[in-house]
Amino acid sequence: MAPSNPQPMILLRNAEVFAPQAIGRQNLLIGGGRxxxxxTAAIDSPLGIDVEEVDLHGQRLLPGFIDGHVHVTGGGGEGxxxxxxxxxxxxxxxxxxxxxxxxxxxxxxxxxxxxxxxxNLLALREQxxxxxxxxxxxxxxxxTLTGSVRGDIAFIDPLIGVGELAISDHRSSQPTxxxxxxxxxxxxVAGLMSGKxxxxxxxxxxxxxxxxxxxxxxxxxxIPARVFNPTHxxxxxxxxxxxxxxxxxxxxxxxxxxxxxxxxDAWSAADALQRYLDSAAPxxxxxxxSDAGGCLPCFDSEGQLSHMDVGTPGALxxxxxxxxxxxxxxxxxxxxxxxxxxxxxxxxxxxxxxVGGDADLLVLDDANGLSDVLLGGDWxxxxxxxxxxxxxxxxxxxxxxxxxxx
Ligand code: ZN
Numbered sequence: 367m368a369p370s371n372p373q374p375m376i377l378l379r380n381a382e383v384f385a386p387q388a389i390g391r392q393n394l395l396i397g398g399g400r401x402x403x404x405x406t407a408a409i410d411s412p413l414g415i416d417v418e419e420v421d422l423h424g425q426r427l428l429p430g431f432i433d434g435h436v437h438v439t440g441g442g443g444e445g446x447x448x449x450x451x452x453x454x455x456x457x458x459x460x461x462x463x464x465x466x467x468x469x470x471x472x473x474x475x476x477x478x479x480x481x482x483x484x485x486n487l488l489a490l491r492e493q494x495x496x497x498x499x500x501x502x503x504x505x506x507x508x509x510t511l512t513g514s515v516r517g518d519i520a521f522i523d524p525l526i527g528v529g530e531l532a533i534s535d536h537r538s539s540q541p542t543x544x545x546x547x548x549x550x551x552x553x554x555v556a557g558l559m560s561g562k563x564x565x566x567x568x569x570x571x572x573x574x575x576x577x578x579x580x581x582x583x584x585x586x587x588x589i590p591a592r593v594f595n596p597t598h599x600x601x602x603x604x605x606x607x608x609x610x611x612x613x614x615x616x617x618x619x620x621x622x623x624x625x626x627x628x629x630x631d632a633w634s635a636a637d638a639l640q641r642y643l644d645s646a647a648p649x650x651x652x653x654x655x656s657d658a659g660g661c662l663p664c665f666d667s668e669g670q671l672s673h674m675d676v677g678t679p680g681a682l683x684x685x686x687x688x689x690x691x692x693x694x695x696x697x698x699x700x701x702x703x704x705x706x707x708x709x710x711x712x713x714x715x716x717x718x719x720x721v722g723g724d725a726d727l728l729v730l731d732d733a734n735g736l737s738d739v740l741l742g743g744d745w746x747x748x749x750x751x752x753x754x755x756x757x758x759x760x761x762x763x764x765x766x767x768x769x770x771x772x
Contacts, residue, residue, distance in 0.1 A: 373397070373398075373399075373743050373744060374416040374417060374418045375395065375396060375397035375402075375412065375415055375416065375417045375418070376395075376396040376397070376417070376418045376419075376420065376725075376740070376743065377393065377394070377395055377396075377409060377411055377417050377418070377419045377420070378393065378394040378396065378420050378422055378427065378727075379393050379408075379419065379420065379421045379422065380393070380421055380422050380423055380424055381393070381394060381422045381424075381425065381426075381427035381729075382422075382424050382425060382426045382427065383404070383426075383427050383719055384426060384427065384428045384429075384696050384697050384700055384719075385429070385718055385719040385720065386428065386429060386696075386697055386700035386701050386704050386705050386717075386718070386719075387697050388695075388696070388697040390406065391406060391424065392404050392405065392406055392427075393405055393406070393407070393408060393409045394409075394427075394719075395409050395412075396725045396727075396740070396743050397743065398743065399724060399725055399742040399743040399744075400715070400722060400723065400724060400725055400743070401719060401720065401721055401722065401723050401724075401725050402721065403721060404719070404720070404721050422729060425729050425730065425731060425732070425737070426696065426729065426730040427719065427727055427728070427729055428696070428700060428704070428719070428727070428728045428729075428730065429465075429700075429704040429705070429716075429717050429718055429719050429723075429726060429727065429728070430463060430464065430465025430466065430704075430726035430727060430728055430739070430740075430741070431462075431463050431464045431465065431466075431679075431682045431683070431703045431704060431728075432464075432465070432466040432467075432468075432496070432703070432704060432707040432708055432711070432713065432716055432717050433459070433464045433466070433467045433468065433655050433656050433658060433679055433682060434468045434567075434597075434620060434653055434655040434707050434710075434711065435468060435470065435530070435567070435597055435620065435622065435655035435656065435657055435658075436459075436467040436468060436469050436470070436655070436656065436657075436658045436659055436679070437451070437469070437470065437471075437472060437657070437658065437659030437660045437677070438453060438454070438467060438469030438470075438483065438486040438487060438490060438497070438499070438659060439453055439469070439471065439478050439482050439483055439486050439659070440452045440453045440454070440659050441471075441472050441473070441474070441657075441659050441660035441661055441677075442473075442474070442660065442661035442674070442676075443473060443474040443477065443478075443661075444473050444474075444537075444661060445661075445674065447477075449661060449674060450474065450477070451659055451660075451661065451676055453486055453659065454658060454659050454678075454679070455755070455756040455758065455759045456490065456493045456494075456495065456755060456756030456757075456759065457746070457752060457755045457756060457759055458658070458678065458679055458680070459490075459495060459658075459679045460495070460739050460741055460746040460747065460754075461680075461736075461739065461746070461747055461752065462678065462679040462680035462681075462682065462683050462736075463679075463682065463683045463728045463736050463739060464495075464656075464658075464679040464682060465495065465496060465726035465728075465739070465741050466495065466496030466497065466498075466713065466716055466717075466726065467490065467495060467496070467497050467498075467658075467679075468498050468499060468500065468526075468567075468655075468711065469483055469486060469487050469490075469497060469498070469499035469500075469524075470483070470499055470500045470502075470503070470529055470530050470567065471483055471500075471502070471503035471504075471509065471530075472503060472504055472530055472532075472569065472660060473503075473504050473532075473537055474503070475502065475503025475504060475505055475508075475509045476505075476509075478503070479509055479511075480501045480502075480509050480510050480511040480518065480525075481511055483499050483501075484499065484511060484522060484524055484525065487499050487524040488524065491524070493756055493757065494741045494742050494744060494746075494754075495741065496713070496716055496724070496726065497524060498524045498525070498526045498711065498713070499524050499525055499526070500525065500526070500527045500528050500529040500530070500567055501515055501518035501519065501522075501525050501527075501528050502515065502528040502529055502530075502531055502549075503529075503530065503531075504530065504531065504532035504535075504537055504538060504539070504569060505531075505532070505538070505539040506531075506539040506541055506545055506549070508528055508531070508549065511525075514552065515528045515549060515552040515553055515556065516552045516553075516555060516556040516559075517556075518556075519552075519553060519556035519557060519559075519560060519562055519564060520556045520559045520560050521560075525562075526557075526562040526563045526564070526565075526711060526712070527553055527557070527562070527563050527564060527565040527566065527567055527595075527711075528549060528552070528553045528565075528566050528567070529565075529566055529567025529568065529569070529595070530567050530568065530569035530597065531546075531549065531566055531567070531568055531569065532568075532569040532571060533546075533568055533569070533570060533571070533573075533575070533579050533580075534570055534571045534572070534573030534574070534575040534576055534577075534578075534579070535569065535570070535571020535572070535573055536571065536573070537571065538569075538571065541579070543579060543582050543583060543586065546566070546579055546580075546583055547583055547586075547587050547589065549566060550566045550583065550587075550589050550593050550594065551587075551589060553565055553566050553593060554589055554590070554593045557593075557712075561712065562712060563710065563711045563712045564593065565592065565593050565594075565595045565710070565711075566593055566594055566595060567595045567597060567620075568580065568594060568595060568596045568597065569597060569598060570596050570597065570598045570599060570601065570605060571598075572601060572602060576602075576604065576605045576608050577596060577605065577608040577609065577612055580594045580596060580612060580617065581612070584612075584615060584616075584617075590616065591612070591615050591616030591617045592616055592617065592618060592710065594612075594617050595617065595618050595619070595620065595710065596609060596612065596617065596619050596620065597619075597620035597621075597622060597655065598620075598622045598657075599619050599620065599621060599622075599638070600621050600622060600626075600632055600633040600634070600635060600637075600638035601622070601624075601632050602631055602632060603631055603632065603633060606633055606638060606641070610642065610645050610647050613642075613647040613648060613651045613652065614646065614647050614648070616651075617651065618651045618652070618653060618706070618710045619651060619652060619653075620652075620653045620654070620655055621635050621638045621639060621642070621652065621653070621654045621655070621702070622635065622654075622655060622656070622657050623635035623654055623655070623656050623657070623681035623682055623684070623685045624657060624662055624677065624681070625662065625675075634685075634688075635654055635681070635685040635688075636685050636688040636689050636692065639652065639654060639685070639689060639699060639702055640689065640692060640694065643694075643698060643699070649701070650701065650705075650706050650709065651706070651710075652702050652706060653702055653703075653706050653707045653710065654682060654685060654702045654703055655682075655707075656677055656678065656679050656680075656681045656682050657677040657681075658676075658677045658678055658679040658681070659676065659677060660676070660677045661674050661675075661676065661677075662674065662675045662676065662677050682703055683736055686699060686700075686703060686734075687734045690734055691734075696730075704717040704718070705717040705718050724742060725740050725742060725743040726740065726741055726742065727739075727740040728740075735750070737749055737750050741754075
């Protein structure tokens with residue numbers, strides 16, 4: 367669905383660009399949803415063409431975040447059917463700086479289906495978001511649209527892998543090594559056929575077995591390590607140490623930005639990324655995702671379950687800001703939210719600021735607040751003001767009737 371009005375070109379002047387590497391003060395010409403030109407020298411407005419000029423006065427410009435683990439159908443359902451969560455509207459992603467998502471099914475791959483997942487991904491694409499996903503869910507046999515993991519990845523455009531397949535968790539199908547290898551081979555071969563990522567995104571539970579199954583898979587098969595992509599690696603400290611080891615063997619590992627209480631045997635996403643970057647593990651093999659739309663248990667000060675919360679895409683920006691507050695440099699931490707994700711998932715034109723790249727861009731103000739979001743060259747947030755939202759989300763307006771009487 368194209369926007370009703372043709373987009374004007376945009377000339378961004380004096381942007382301090384993190385691409386994600388720091389490349390200094392740049393001027394950028396944006397049109398047709400892409401970055402058309404970028405230069406330290408002044409760029410003139412193309413003659414006779416409508417161009418919106420914006421001077422960023424040295425504010426930081428970064429690629430939009432790619433959230434690699436999102437329950438775009440809504441997740442939950444583990445506390446009865448009433449705990450099934452509705453899909454999040456577009457602005458919950460865009461206004462949190464997330465310009466691309468990877469959608470998946472979790473515990474509930476029974477009432478929810480790959481068909482429904484693909485419909486949600488296409489709905490997000492129609493509204494401008496980058497959207498891909500995984501067939502399957504926690505369980506075996508994996509739920510699919512075509513009848514096989516190979517068929518789904520090879521033939522269904524938005525599907526690029528399988529997951530989140532649960533291991534070391536009481537809710538998993540308790541997959542054996544042979545079952546994991548079979549599903550990984552399907553994903554890998556379909557990835558080769560289609561030029562897609564072809565990975566198995568693995569949900570790690572709290573179980574003591576940790577990443578043992580993945581270690582055995584690497585030791586006993588020819589399947590490349592990058593095919594095995596564990597997430598939630600910061601939920602237990604010992605599990606995190608195992609993940610560091612696997613990253614040195616070629617796995618890309620994913621941190622979840624869930625809330626962590628004091629004294630919990632877990633690392634917050636910010637602490638986990640800091641530890642990862644301080645380790646000897648290869649810097650390009652770490653990513654951070656939000657688990658948005660999934661169910662999060664919340665605990666009170668005495669450790670009692672107080673209520674269930676919903677994971678939000680805004681957790682990524684909150685994690686980034688926490689890292690900056692800890693004194694880390696933006697270009698050190700940004701790849702885990704952007705280019706590392708795009709490289710693993712083989713998403714061209716995403717996660718970087720370069721000529722020819724998609725114009726999914728964020729502006730951070732001096733207080734590390736998100737002031738602007740460009741999605742495919744369209745302003746969704748401008749100087750903190752919401753300019754574009756999802757289909758069923760009205761723009762805030764003092765004159766707009768909210769009584770729903772029509
Ligand atoms: Zn999970």
